[in-house]
Every structure is written in structure tokens, then in C-alpha cells.
Amino acid sequence: MEILWVLMALAMFSLVLLPVLRRRRTGIQLVSPGDPDAADPANYGFLRQEELDIRMPGPDGDLLDVLDLVQRTQEYQAASQLLAGTEISGETRWQRVQAFAGAASLELQRRPGGVSETPGGQWLRVWRAEKPKDAGGAAVHAEFLVQQAWRTSTPGTDEFRIIMEEARTACGEAALLSPGDPVPYIIELSVARGLAYPRPEFEALWLKILDRAPAHMGAHLAALHYWCEKWHGSREVAYSFAEAAAARAPQGSLLAAMPLFAVFEHLPEVNLVRSFYQSEVVTKAVHGALYAVHAARPDDPMLAHVRHLLVLFLVRGERWAEAMNQLVHVDGHVGALPWTLTPDPAADYALYRALAVAGYEANGGTPASLPR
Numbered sequence: 001m002e003i004l005w006v007l008m009a010l011a012m013f014s015l016v017l018l019p020v021l022r023r024r025r026t027g028i029q030l031v032s033p034g035d036p037d038a039a040d041p042a043n044y045g046f047l048r049q050e051e052l053d054i055r056m057p058g059p060d061g062d063l064l065d066v067l068d069l070v071q072r073t074q075e076y077q078a079a080s081q082l083l084a085g086t087e088i089s090g091e092t093r094w095q096r097v098q099a100f101a102g103a104a105s106l107e108l109q110r111r112p113g114g115v116s117e118t119p120g121g122q123w124l125r126v127w128r129a130e131k132p133k134d135a136g137g138a139a140v141h142a143e144f145l146v147q148q149a150w151r152t153s154t155p156g157t158d159e160f161r162i163i164m165e166e167a168r169t170a171c172g173e174a175a176l177l178s179p180g181d182p183v184p185y186i187i188e189l190s191v192a193r194g195l196a197y198p199r200p201e202f203e204a205l206w207l208k209i210l211d212r213a214p215a216h217m218g219a220h221l222a223a224l225h226y227w228c229e230k231w232h233g234s235r236e237v238a239y240s241f242a243e244a245a246a247a248r249a250p251q252g253s254l255l256a257a258m259p260l261f262a263v264f265e266h267l268p269e270v271n272l273v274r275s276f277y278q279s280e281v282v283t284k285a286v287h288g289a290l291y292a293v294h295a296a297r298p299d300d301p302m303l304a305h306v307r308h309l310l311v312l313f314l315v316r317g318e319r320w321a322e323a324m325n326q327l328v329h330v331d332g333h334v335g336a337l338p339w340t341l342t343p344d345p346a347a348d349y350a351l352y353r354a355l356a357v358a359g360y361e362a363n364g365g366t367p368a369s370l371p372r
Contacts, residue, residue, distance in 0.1 A: 040357070041350075041353050041354060041357050043357075043367050044324075044327075044328070044357065044367050044370065045328075045331075045367075046327070046331045046353060046357075047331060047332050049346050049347060049350040050346070051332075052331075052332065052333070052334050052345075052346040052349065052350070053332060053333045053334070053335065054334055054335050054339075054340075054345045054346055055067070055099065055102075055103075055333075055335050056095070056099060056333050056335045057304035057305050057308060057330070057333055057334075057335050057336030058301070058303070058304030058330065058333050058336075059332070059333060060092070060095070060096070060099075060301070062082060063082065063095075063096050063099055066078045066079055066082045067079075067099060067100070067103055070100075070103070070123055071103060071107070074122060074123045075123060076123045076124065076126060076127035076137070079100050079123075079127070079136070079137075079140070080127065080131065080134055080136055080137060082096065083096060083097070083100075083135075083136030083137075083139075083140075084134075084136055088178060088180060088181040088182075088183070089180070089181070089182060089212060089213045089216070090301070091216065091217060091218055091300070091301040091302050092301045093181075093183055094182075094183050094186055094216070094218045094219075095218070095301055097136070097139045097140050097143050097183055097187075098143055100124075100140045100143075101124075101140050101141075101143035101144040101146075101147055102147060103121075104120070104121030104123070104124040104140070104144050105121065105144055105147045105148055105151060106120075107120025107121040108120040108121040108148075109151065109152075121144070124137075124140060124141060124144060127140070127141075128141050133177060134177075135174060135177040135178035135181060138170065138173055138174035138177050138178075138184075139174045139178075139181070139183050139184055139187065141170055141174075142167055142170035142171045142173075142174050142184060142187045142188075143187050145163055145164075145166055145167035145170055146164070146167045146187055146190045146191060146194075148163055149163035149164050149167060149194060150190075150194070155194055160194065161195065164191050164194045164195050165195070167187070167188075167191050168188065168191045168195070171184045171185070171187050171188040171191060172184075174187070180212060181212070182208075182209050182212040182213040182216055182219060185205060185208045185209045185212070185219075186209060186216070186218060186219045186222055188205055189202075189205065189206075189209075189219070189222040189223055189225075189226065190222060190225075192205060192226060193225055193226045193231055193232065196232060197226075197232075199232070202226055202232075206223055209223075215249065215250055215253050215255060217253070217254050217255060217302040217305075218302065220242075220245050220255060220258055221258075221261060221305075223241070224238060224241060224242060224258070224261060224262060224265065225265070227241045228262075228265045228266065229265075229266060230265075235266050238262045238265060238266065239259065239262050239266075241258075241262070242258035242259045242261065242262035243258070243259055243262075245258045246258050246259055246288060249292075251295065252295050252296055252297060253292070253296070254292045254293075254296050254300060254302045254303065254305075254306055255292070256288050256289070256291055256292035256295070257288060257289035257292040257293070257306045257309075259284070259285040259288050259289075260285040260286060260288065260289040260306070260309060260310070260313065261309065261337075262285070263281065263282055263285045263313075264309060264312075264313075264337065264338065277313060277316040277317035277318075278317050278318075282313065282317070283317075285313075286310065286313050286314070286317070289306055289309070289310055289313075290310065290322070292306060293306055293307060293310070293326075303329075304329075304330050304333065304336060305336050305337065307326045307329055307330045308326075308330055308334070308336040308337060308338070308339065308349075309336070309337055309338060310322075310323075310326045311323055311326050311327060311330070311349075311352055311353075311356070312338050312352060314326065314356075315352050315355050315356050315359070318359060320356055320359035320360040320362075320363060320365065321360055321363070321365060321370075323352075323356040323359075323360075324356050324357070324360050324365070324370055325370075325371060327353055327356060328370065328371075328372060331353070334346055334349040
């Protein structure tokens with residue numbers, strides 16, 4: 001089956017496998033488009049690729065309604081009201097701040113403005129100008145600057161450093177407006193990574209977050225990036241951080257899935273060998289994440305993040321039925337790792353979903369046998 005992963009790697013660029021995967025008890029094979037044996041994700045109620053929402057990992061109806069309103073009218077008031085009514089220490093506030101900042105950043109990228117054109121994201125500028133003491137607007141502005149730095153400039157350049165220094169100042173202003181709010185400090189974790197804070201300074205920042213929200217999954221994921229080998233730590237340090245978080249996770253907390261994210265952050269650039277994904281370190285991390293998903297509240301806003309990452313590992317480990325069990329919970333929204341690291345998140349997700357369906361059916365699975 002190792003050849004499957006070679007084919008999958010090629011498909012990530014060409015997407016030719018999406019309509020031509022066939023399920024057979026002898027394994028997954030290629031067929032011509034339209035072949036009656038081709039696996040069809042639609043049989044499981046999955047959405048078509050073009051219908052997948054890449055903005056968020058899972059549903060947040062209130063956020064989607066407000067985002068649509070803000071972008072249609074270019075008025076910020078609904079966003080301000082939504083954040084004002086969102087618990088400051090919860091995961092939902094952090095995700096909503098990210099979503100508003102991302103929307104403004106992408107608007108600006110698509111519509112940079114000119115002599116006769118208003119730049120995209122103008123509603124955020126107006127928000128900050130008209131309500132400078134609004135803690136939600138201040139946090140969104142800080143996150144907007146962080147996303148702009150990563151999206152438009154190269155780490156290490158003067159341009160990157162200037163934007164990040166501005167973001168650092170914005171984080172401080174947001175923190176002053178909402179003293180118990182961990183979000184400004186979580187945003188600063190990305191600044192710390194980009195500006196290479198010394199470890200003592202980073203650890204002091206991390207303690208401020210732990211004082212406010214010790215079990216915040218989003219904060220732990222942001223901190224994990226700093227400790228990774230490709231930034232300012234090592235594989236061993238990142239694994240240690242993730243395992244310590246999992247060990248002290250409260251009952252029902254998704255922090256138990258942190259080791260899987262640490263493994264993901266240190267995947268080799270090219271590793272398509274099935275045995276790697278069935279190795280002890282990966283299997284242990286996958287089992288920890290599956291336990292976390294099983295024990296978590298159904299409405300935990302971070303649950304979809306863990307399920308999406310599990311899909312990647314379960315498919316690569318050829319654990320087809322378990323992958324399908326995750327897909328039925330997340331299908332429709334794909335704004336999460338690992339898909340968001342690719343140029344076309346919906347296509348990448350759809351490819352893994354097609355592989356899961358084909359593998360599931362090759363081993364006798366049917367839509368009727370899939371638990372819901």
C-alpha cells in the first residue's frame with residue numbers, strides 16, 4: 001500500500017485522483033472518471049468540494065451571520081456587539097477574533113485600494129477610530145497586524161519586523177482595555193515567535209496566559225509553535241511541552257490531544273511510508289487525541305480542530321473506519337489544520353475524504369454501516 005501514498009502526493013498537485021478512486025476488497029485502485037465503481041463521498045451525505053466552507057473549522061452560526069453582515073455592509077457594529085457578548089476566557093472569543101481579523105486581512109489583500117477605490121477591511125479601521133476603548137476591536141486589530149505580517153512579508157525582513165513591532169504595541173493596548181482577557185497575550189505569542197523573544201521573555205508571557213486561562217487549547221497550540229524545531233525550540237522541547245499539557249489536562253479537556261499536534265509540527269517534509277503512521281509515537285498520539293475527542297463536550301469549539309487533524313493521521317495510517325467516523329462530524333467546514341497550510345484547503349480535504357471513503361468501502365464499509 002506504500003504506492004498509495006506516492007499516488008496521493010501526486011494528487012495533491014494535480015487532484016486527478018478525486019473522481020477516480022475505486023474501492024475493491026483487494027485495495028484502492030484507479031479507474032476512469034465516471035466509472036460505476038468509483039467511490040462517491042456524496043453517498044455519505046458529504047458536501048461537494050465547492051460547497052465546503054474554508055473560513056472556520058466548524059460551525060458558528062452567530063459568527064457566520066455577523067461576518068456576512070459586516071462584509072456586506074462594511075459596518076463594524078455587529079462584530080463589536082458579538083465580541084462584547086462572548087466570554088473573554090473561552091476558546092470561542094479567540095476563534096472569533098481570528099475570524100474577524102482574517103476577514104479584514106483577506107479583504108485588504110483582494111482590494112488594496114487606490115485613487116478611486118476604498119481599501120478592503122475599512123470597517124476595522126473605522127471601528128478602531130470610532131471606538132478606541134472597545135476591547136474587542138483592539139484585539140481584532142492586533143490579530144489583523146499579526147496576520148498581515150505573516151501573509152505579506154518574510155520573517156527576518158525589516159518590513160516583517162516593523163509590522164510585528166506594531167502588533168506588539170497593539171497587543172499591549174488591547175490587554176490594558178480588558179485586564180482579565182487572555183486573547184491579547186495569545187495574539188502576542190505569534191509576535192514572540194516572529195520576533196524571536198528570548199526564552200525568559202516568552203515564558204513570562206506564557207505565565208500571564210496561564211494566570212487567565214490555564215486550559216486554553218488555542219493558547220497551547222500557539223505556544224507550541226514557538227517551541228518547535230523550526231522556530232525557537234526542538235523536537236524534544238516541543239514534545240515535552242505537549243506531553244506536559246496533556247498530563248495536566250482537566251477531565252474532558254482537549255489538551256490531551258496536544259501530543260498529536262506536536263507530532264504533526266515535526267513531520268518530515270516527505271514521508272509517505274505507511275509504517276511511519278503506524279509507529280509507536282504516532283499511534284500513542286493518535287490514541288490520546290481519540291480519547292480527548294471521546295471525552296470532550298460536544299460543543300467544545302476546539303473539537304473540530306482535533307477531528308480534522310485526526311483525519312490526516314487516520315487516513316495515512318489506513319484506519320479507514322475511524323477516519324470516516326471523524327469525517328461525519330466535521331464535513332462542511334475545513335478551516336483548520338492541516339488543510340489551511342495548503343493553497344486550496346477544500347481540495348486537500350476532499351482528497352483525504354475520497355481516500356477515506358475508498359479505503360472504507362474496500363474493506364466492506366457502506367453508508368448504512370457507518371455510525372452517525
